[in-house]
Amino acid sequence: xxxxxxxxxxxxxxxxxxxxxxxxxxxxxxxxxxxxxxxxxxxxxxxxxxxxxxxxxxxxxxxxxxxxxxxxxxxxxxxxxxxxxxxxxxxxxxxxxxxxxxxxxxxxxxxxxxxxxxxxxxxxxxxxxxxxxxxxxxxxxxxxxxxxxxxxxxxxxxxxxxxxxxxxxxxxxxxxxxxxxxxxxxxxxxx
Numbered sequence: 704x705x706x707x708x709x710x711x712x713x714x715x716x717x718x719x720x721x722x723x724x725x726x727x728x729x730x731x732x733x734x735x736x737x738x739x740x741x742x743x744x745x746x747x748x749x750x751x752x753x754x755x756x757x758x759x760x761x762x763x764x765x766x767x768x769x770x771x772x773x774x775x776x777x778x779x780x781x782x783x784x785x786x787x788x789x790x791x792x793x794x795x796x797x798x799x800x801x802x803x804x805x806x807x808x809x810x811x812x813x814x815x816x817x818x819x820x821x822x823x824x825x826x827x828x829x830x831x832x833x834x835x836x837x838x839x840x841x842x843x844x845x846x847x848x849x850x851x852x853x854x855x856x857x858x859x860x861x862x863x864x865x866x867x868x869x870x871x872x873x874x875x876x877x878x879x880x881x882x883x884x885x886x887x888x889x890x891x892x893x894x
Contacts, residue, residue, distance in 0.1 A: 713775070716732065716806065717748075725736075725793065725831070725882055727885075728885055729755075729885040729888060730754060730755065730758040730886055731758070731884075731888075732845075732882065732888060733755060733758040733759050733762070733845065733883055734758040734761045734762040734764065734817060735762065735767050736760070736764045736815055736817055736843055736845065736890070737758075737759045737760075737762025737767075737816075738762035738806055739762075740816045740817055740841070740842070740843060740852075741764050741796070741816070741894045742759070742763045742764065742767055742816035742817045743763070743764055743766070743767045743768070743813060743816060744763065744767065744768055744770075744814055744815045744816055744817050745759050745763060745767070745768075745769045745770070745816060745817040745818070746769075746770045746771075746772070746775075746795065746810065746817070746819070746834070746837060747759060747769060747770070747771040747772065747805075747817045747819045747821075748772050748803045748807070748818075748819065748820045748821050748834075749772075749773060749803075749820070749821020749822065749831065749873055750765060750771040750772065750773035750778055750779055750782045750798060751773065751778055751821070752778065752781050752782055752785055753759050753782030753783070753784075753785030753786055754785070755771075755782065755819060755821075755865075756769055756771050756782060756785075756786060756796055757785065757786065757791075758874070759817065759819060759872055760786070760791055760795055760796065767788060767795070768794065768795065768796070768797060769795065769797070770796075770797045770799060771796055771797070771798050771799070771801045771811065772800075772801060772803050772807070773798070773799075773800065774800065774801060774803075774804045775800075776800045779798045779800050782796075782798060783796075783798055790852055790859065796834070800807045803830070803833070803874070804830075804833065805834040807830075807834065807837065807842075808833065810837055811837070812836050812837065813836075813837070813838065813840075813857065814837065814839065814840050814844055815838055815839065816838075816839060816841075816842050817843050817844075817845070818834040818835075818837050818842070818843070818844045818845070819839060819840060819844075819845045819847070820834060820845065820846045820847065821847055821848075821888075822847050822848035822886070823846045823847065823848045823849050823861065823863070823867065824863070825859045825861050825863045826863070827846060827849075827864065827866075827867040828863060828866075828870055830865050831844070831856045831867060831870055832870065833844075835876075835893065838893040839894065840893055841892065841894070842892070842893050842894065843852070843891065843892050844877075844890070844892060844893070845887065845888055845890050845892070846867065846889040846890075847885070847886065847887075847888055848887075849868065849881065849885060849888065849889035850881075850883075850884045850886065850887035851865060851881040851882075851883050851887055853865045853867075853868055867889065868881070868889065871891050874891075876893060876894050877891040877893060878891060878892045878894065879891035882894050
């Protein structure tokens with residue numbers, strides 16, 4: 704996930720992307736959710752530089768595996784180095800280079816505790832369907848970049864965010880909440 708609402712510098716910050724154990728950034732929330740779920744398997748869409756992966760792995764149980772997807776191989780190389788420098792073994796994260804709409808359908812239905820979607824775009828409703836099927840009962844899906852009250856303005860992105868909120872609200876299989884963290888998080892647990 705290329706989410707980073709906190710500036711970082713130095714190797715110490717790389718090793719502890721969430722800073723102190725208590726905080727309110729998107730990265731803190733991802734770590735908290737992974738720990739709360741006692742996540743053994745997680746999916747991240749949008750590897751970025753690896754900060755999101757570090758946060759998720761920091762909350763997962765020992766031996767857990769994060770699958771992180773990004774279409775940009777250069778970002779995946781940076782993330783792989785970030786994870787290695789933080790002391791994570793290669794088997795802790797499975798980095799897949801590819802487009803998420805092509806990769807997600809190949810992942811195991813109901814096999815994941817946490818699915819983290821990078822900054823929401825115009826395809827967010829499609830990503831909800833792709834991500835929801837991956838969740839086990841009790842699993843959580845997170846969309847970054849969804850403000851608590853998506854704008855009523857015209858445009859494809861605003862319309863997509865409003866549709867995503869509506870779909871989550873109306874889905875009886877999901878319990879959703881909007882968190883005013885960073886650019887906004889839309890989070891839902893699968894019943």
